[in-house]
Each structure stands twice: as structure tokens, then as C-alpha cells.
Amino acid sequence: MDIKQNYFEFYGLPEAFDLDLGQLADRHLELQKQLHPDRFAHLSDQERRLSAQYTAYLNEGYATLRSPLLRAQYLLKLRGIDTHNESSAPVDPAFLMQQMELRERVEEAPSHADPDSELEALAEEVSNAMEQLRLEFRREISQPGETSLQGAAAAVRKMQFLDKLSREIERLEDELY
Template identity: 40%
Template sequence: MTFDFAASHFDLFEQPARFAIDARALDARYRALQAQYHPDRYASAGDAEKRLALQIATRVNEAYQILKSPLARGRYLLTLAGVDTQEETNTAMPMDFLMGQMEWREQIAEARASGNVERLEALNTELRGEIGDLEAELGDLLDADRLAEAAVAVRKLRFLEKLDQEIGDAIEAALF
């Protein structure tokens, strides 16, 4: 059993190293790799081969999850280009973005406090639209090799994903 652990996620999934990917081809390649390397196929093999199959399957799953997620894919492309997104250390954001975050949080808190599931779902729909727009912007920035701006877009997306989680938690709390 041979496998190139040094291959990039894009090479592993036979995709060009760019933000826009062919989701159908990604899924098809994932299924093919799983069929080829799934640990169950090596149940009767020796311990070393079983371990290798498990390592390969783990690597395939990790790479698939990263390429499937626009935020993780953008972050990975930046990492390949040697850019640190500084998500843990750089919280500086444009003022209009921060003000928008405050407005979102206030609206979520109001809807949560009143148990207004319809309002929370409307906020979720609106937020998903903003996330989609920002993902498209991230792709454009990466394609234009505007990596510093792309890193800011990744940090913004991370903020929006946290808001999305807050809305989901609020909907769940209101329903139960």
C-alpha cells in the first residue's frame, strides 16, 4: 500500500490549488479514496498495514473536511502561501464590521430573550447570505493574490460562523 503523505490536500483530491473547487469531483474522489483505504478493507492484514490504513483514512478525512469547508479551504490556501491568518492573536477589524457584529448580537439576544424562533430563523437566513457573500469575496481575494486582505476575510468569516452558532444555539434553546 503506497500513499503520499506529503501531498497537499488539493493534490490528494486531484483539484487545482484554488478557492473554487468542483464539489462533485471532490465528493467522488473522497468516495474512491475511502473505498481504497478504508481500514475495514485491511481487517485481516497485519498490524502495520492496519495502522497504515487507519493513518491514510484519517488523512483523507481531514483533507476532505478542509477542502469541503470554504473557511477551512481559504485558511489552508493561505497556509500554503505562507500567510498566518492570526485568528487567535489579531482581533483588529474594520470599525463597520465590528459595529455590524454588535448589531447582530443585539438582535440575536432580543430574539432569544423573547423566544422568537421565527426572528431567529430570519436572522439565520440573513447571516447565511452574508457568509456566502464573504466566501465569494474570499475567493476573489485569493484568486487576485491579495493574501493580506484574504486573511482579514478569513478572520471575518470566523466571526460570522460564531454568530451562526449562536443563532443555532438560540433556536435550539427556544424549541426545547
């Protein structure tokens, strides 16, 4: 086991967008047991620190691979594209307009005649759009070439917008209850 491996290698899983999340969870538990710092309590300081590093890497990897958006970003990062720190990357203007309209609806939802129904409808709309982008990402990432990688990156950028919007909807739903 080596923290120089990518997360897929570390977990012994195929480097792919579609993962068996049950297999990921099972593998996580196995590795957690193997690497738990308590198993290294009687060893040297260096070995205990190494165990803590492995555990941190394990948990970071699990969080990344479990989330479709983070997994997509990670797959792109492995191919040399970092979508985490892009602020000047172009995004489709029609998509941006759609996002502005959705954001307005989210902001107005608490004062809507039926806020619960409005937030539920918005959540479903965002979920459907996210699924379409996941399909687009799968298609693009599976194709060879720079153009396909750029298409996959464009899908991920849009997914980031929708993910943020989805979290805002969830926050508002929590506030209503």
C-alpha cells in the same frame, strides 16, 4: 498516495476555493474504499497503522475541503498565512461594531415577540454577509501579491466571526423547537 501531499493533491482536485462538491464526495468515497482499514486487516501492524493514518488524513481533508471557511483557511495556510491561531490580527472596527449589534440581536431573540422570525431574519442577514465575504475572498485569493493575500486573510477573519454567529443562531433555533 502520500499524506505529505496537501488535501487538494491527495484528492486529485485543483487547488482552488471553488470546488465541485459532488466531485469531492465521489472522490472521497473512492479513496475511502481504497484506504479502509478492513482491506489491510491481514497485513502487518505497520501497514495497518499506515492505513489508519491515511484514513484519518482522508477524513480531515474531506472536512476541510467541504467547508468553505475551512477551505479558505487551508488555502491561506498553503500560502503561509495561518488564520486559525490569530488573536491579535486587526479587524475592521466598523465590522466589529456590526458584529456587536448582531450579537445583541441574537442574545435578545428568545425574548423577541416572534423569536422564530427574528432568528430567521438574523440567519439570512448573516448568510448574505458570508456570501459577500466569500466573493471578496475569491477575488483576493485569485490576485497575485502579498496585498491580495492580506485582503483574503482579512475576509477569512470576518468569515470566522460570521461562522461563529451562524452556529449560535442555529443553536438558539434548536432550543426553540
